[in-house]
Amino acid sequence: MRSVKFAKRLLFSALVFSMIGNASASEGVASRSPNVIIIVTDDHGYVDLGAYGLSGDIRTPHLDALAKGGALMTQGYVTAPQCIPSRAGIVTGRYQTRFGLDENHRAPLDLKEVTIAERMREAGYATGFVGKWHLEPNRNSRFWMERDWSEGLKQKNPRVPEGLRRPYLPVSRGFTDVYDGTMNTYLRNFDLEGNDLPLEREVDQETFRVDKQSEAALAFIKRHKDEPFFLYLAYYAPHVPIEVVKKHFDRFPGDMPERRRWALASIAAIDDGVGAIVEALREYGIEDDTIIFYFGDNGAPLKIHMADDPFNKPGWDGSLNGPMVGEKGMISEGGIRVPYLVYWKNHIPAQVYEAPVLSLDSGATALALAGVETEPGEIDGVDLMPHLVGGNTKDPHETLYWRFWGQSAIREGKWKFYELENGVRMLFDMDSEAHETKNVLKRYPEIADRLQQKLERWRDAQQRPGFSNKFGREAAWYRHYFGVK
Template sequence: MKSRYPILVLLLWMTSLSFGQDRPNIILIFTDDQGYADVGANGQVSDIKTPNLDLLAKNGARMTSGYVTAPQCIPSRAGLLTGRYQQRFGLDHNGLIPLPLSETLIAERMQKAGYVTGMTGKWHLDPNHQSNEWIVENLPELNHKKKYLPEDIPFEKKIPYMSSNRGFDKTFQGYGTNFWATYTLDGDEIEAQWIKQEGYRLDVQTDATVEFIKKNSDKPFFYYLSYFAPHVPLEATKKYLDRFPEDMPVRRRYCLAMMSAIDDGVGKIKQTLREMGVEENTIIFFISDNGAPLKITMEDKPISFKGGAWDGSLNTPWVGEKGMLSEGGIRVPFIINWPKGIPGGQVYDKPVISLDVAATCVALAGLGTVDELDGVNLIPYLNGEKKEDPHEAIYWRFWGQQAVRMGNYKFLKAGDTEYLFDVSTSEHENKNLIQEYPEMAKTMRKSLMDWDSELKNPVSPFGEIGNENEWYEHYFKN
């Protein structure tokens, strides 16, 4: 044993040299159903109070054309954590499959680079009772059922898909008071198991993040904080509700309170990084998983209503909502903060997408360029090394909708209806330019179809529009 020890030390030393000695810590914050308007720094509404997020943007880069890969939670998270268009592996939308075990997640790549990894909050990438394609293939004994229930999915079938088996060393995965955890908020390490943790769900998720930082700030770390907010059911404590007047729609007040809780959490995380001496070399991404679900009318249903409803968030100034490939569904709050690595005070208008997080992380970890990733390392664009657009094109496909953005222009097809917009103008998706620029539309349509042909389930011709037709009739009636 003694003769092998120096060799082990040498190998570890050489590994640290190959990856670089000064690699940043990374915190990826992903909110749930938060619209573009609901960060004060975006300057769209006056009632939001997010001083810590605003400071994060002021001292970093506010990406005003920041997108996600889908207007729905499961595919959006799958794209984020793999760094690949989720249609490449058949996870086009909710109700199909869990995140395939064959896909490599950011956390797994970071582990190989010597990072300690952790997560808390919403996961939603394991099999559930709505994973219809997966159930048919993996649980044939249920094929006689017309409707599946949560209890139909054996937990042992879920375990391989849980965060603790997808590259995360430390997990505190959960929504409310039940958490699949490998550590406690007291700092104890435990075998992966379900634990009960009382407290307000957002404060718990913040505390889990803070505990991880305190325990692991002596080495490079990657942490995924997946806040379950402002997604319904809307919940907020008196502490946060008291910050907002009662003479407003109740659902809006609860959303503002939940965003205030997230904002407090960001402040607490920043303070912890400061105390541990790692604030300057920690990069923080703050992104929403999709736009807000307005339900067209933004009906102010009682908080006691626990079903799908407006969550109180706003997509101003963009058109549309969650479930749509219009800007309101996919253009989201997107902030990058890295005191040591990028200049502060940036407002970056060129199109970027959540796929870029994985590519940026692996580059910062010293892993170079990974060809299978669809994103790009954003740091050279934010520190002035590169001046061109990060992407020639960004693509989407969801239900009966397809879209591509190239430069300032966006081609959108919903069913048989086609649109062309200059989304950099004040008119954005309120003015269809397809009659004025038919050749541009033709070029973008071909680019979109070429991309579609690369996917696991190519759609040719493009899919039929379904339930989203009501949205398009409302938002694009002119």
């Protein structure tokens, strides 16, 4: 983490001059209801953002420019180390454990849950979704099938009927405009020129999925440039499956694992898309009116050995977690600590922000900027603006919690405490150079006991008290990374 601290020193003068030159703007008040863009990447490891200075091969110039001009978060967290539960938290602003979507096969997102988009739409915003939704019922949603579609339990590879899926899709969850899809099939109600369409399915076998999703995001912005808008852009990368796209792969010649080349190429394609989005905002004269959040949905899946397997096999996606311990599927830093930045020209001064923040804070900040009021305790995210413009020097979160499979953890200040379902306990000083490589539980037993009690109370207050599963699927990871069984 020394390189990040060094980057903070480099940015200090920029922060000072930005605050002096934009004293009135740094109050965080926009001239109109601000646009909000939340960009989420898929299985994107912490190291793979150039602004952190932790990787010599990554190329993200457009994202780095946003980080240099905005807030680069060094401790940005998601609420789960897996796609569906993490995204459920993002779109609601709530810990997904509160409503029972603890892991992938607990999908879909309950229809009783109110999304950030629904709240923004009620506030008069145009709301758009592009990319990977992943919160509808799927072939693995056995708990939902037991309740709502028992026929699916009889099928080897069930395909959920369209009529049952539709209420759970973005078009039914608060989004006025949708370009909903991951690879080459999209459910859309506008075209890439920004024109209205009846809701239809489009098949595009030619365009690389990342480029397609960028084009759809640009079309949404074009459609709504003259009114406040909320855009959730969920890129399906660098997640596998791998697609070899020459124009992106050719940027990264040389000897390296081919899966690493895929991650570099797909993240570079995302970076191109972000650059095009910012350029469009400038052309339309609304860059100053638009706040951009960018973060991953969870850490990279290393599969321990980072095997450079053939492209047609699942496995490591080529992304890296750098100094963070562990990987996707673990609530260690490698699974839940992600690249994270916030940019708002002339409103958020340049800074490296080191206090822990959550993915949920993006939605909470959006609601606050839109003037949407919520009841105390209704959402778990925090409005970050008072913290990023210098008015509130306290950390946004006093305590952070995680529960996934047979794992649970609590972060309070510099301390991170683990309790696994099999009885294993660990305590780490996250401010130390050792971070998650040295268990200090024996040295600070009273701190561990206090945090354990607090974590247990939180677990028991979730929809399903205690642990969501027995410790087992994660056992090989914990043996490898922590030496515990």
